[in-house]
Amino acid sequence: MTRVDTTTLAEVVKQCFEHSTDGRFTPEERARFLVEGKRLRGLLMNLLSAEFAAGTAPLVDANAAVRAVNADLKASAEQLARIATTLNNVARLVGTLDKLLNVAVSFV
Amino acid sequence: MRTRQLARLTATVALLLGITGCATNKYRAPIGAFRDDTQRTVGALRDFYQSRNTYEVDLYLNGVAADSTFEVLTADSNGPTPLGAATFSPASMTARLNALDLVGAYASRLAALASSDAPARFRDAAGLLGTNLVSLDKTFQKLSGDSDPTASRFISPIASIVGAVGEMVLEHKRDELIAAGLAKGEGPVQEVLGLVRDDLDKVFSLQVATGEAERFATLVAAYNRDRSKLSYEQRKSRLEEIKAAHRTRMAVASAVPSALVTSMLDAHAALVALARSPRRPENFAEFTDALELWASRVAFLSGQIKSLIR
DSSP: OOOOOHHHHHHHHHHHHHHTTOTTSOHHHHHHHHHHHHHHHHHHHHHHHHHHHHTHHHHHHHHHHHHHHHHHHHHHHHHHHHHHHHHHHHHHHHHHHHHHHHHHHHHO | OHHHHHHHHHHHHHHHHHHHOOOOOOSHHHHHHHHHHHHHHHHHHHHHHHTHHHHHHHHHHHHHHHOTTOOOOSEETTEEOTTTSOSSOHHHHHHHHHHHHHHHHHHHHHHHHHTOOHHHHHHHHHHHHHHHHHHHHHHHHHHHOOSOGGGGGGHHHHHHHHHHHHHHHHHHHHHHHHHHHHHHHHHHHHHHHHHHHHIIIIIIHHHHHHHHHHHHHHHHHHHHHHGGGSOHHHHHHHHHHHHHHHHHHHHHHHOOTHHHHHHHHHHHHHHHHHHHSOOOHHHHHHHHHHHHHHHHHHHHHHHHHHHTOO
16 A cells, blocks of 8 residues: 655645745636645645554553653662661661660669 | 771771762763753643644634635534544544653653762761761670770771762762663663654644645635725734734744754763763763753744744
8 A cells, every 4th residue: 555645745735825825826726726725735634643643552662661761760769768768777776776775774 | 906906997998988089970960951951842842742733723713714604613524624523633642742751750760860869868877877886885885894995986987988988889879770771761762752753753844834834825815805895904914914924834944843852862862872981071071062952952942843833
């Protein structure tokens, strides 16, 4: 099945609109060019919207891959944060232990 | 004896740290700038995508307004008008908007990783641990009557050294994670941006170029048909509309919205190359150059894209 060349069709559409404002054509010819230009543009838009829809499937696949990368980046940031938090908790625990020992000593 | 050994160890490690220097976060600023320009680019492109169906509605109503014999319809002999059915399917549009949001989130996640304060927090926490270990050691001395009371003097400096070394290790780990994230993201992000660029080049540039040509031609035809029935003021007003439509038609001919996406692709490729490089100053300079070119285009090309939004 031959693909329609939408770029060439768009040039034809623009040419029709240009002729519709060209004084070298008669008013009737200009009116005809305007009608044909609008009709052809309608067809072009049908083709472009189909092309747009056809491009969705590969984009959806690529979106899933980016989503996975984002999840990895989030996990990496959490991993780094956990290391510092763990040491923070250890440091606090040592302080707490010291307080507890001092309390125990005061009872001896 | 123990005290002298600790003193020698502390001095040696401190000297080594002084020679090697502390780690610095060279990624924070450039990746932060990458995130900021990504948000601006994604914002401009989102607005553009979301306006593609209303563009057709506006063009259709422009045509109806220019000819009093035309009715407003949701369907005619050619099928649904832009009022009756969206020209570009909502589901396909949603996929594009999701793609842009995901690329924006990718840049934000990279920036969050690059600005992670985990290494600094590790150093601070190690210092706190040293302080608590000193008081704990003194407590044990009280309880057990330790024969070397001066050993506790070394706990704090050793903890500081541990903190500095740990910070360097975490800085290195963070750099590795950023490089790994960029390596994984390179393919999918480049693909998403490539598909967005294709939309702009192959679909929307043709939509807008032919749309502005139709708008202009419709206004001109209506003026030429109606001019004998118009007052001077009405003619002036119509001619102002024609002038504006002509200006847009000419601007569209030279506007290349996809250049914005191309700049972003280039900057992302430069960031990936930076992560793979030895990260010398000249490597950072190359990435900064690509970033500056993109930044200079963002404002100009975003303005061009805005002018295409109806």
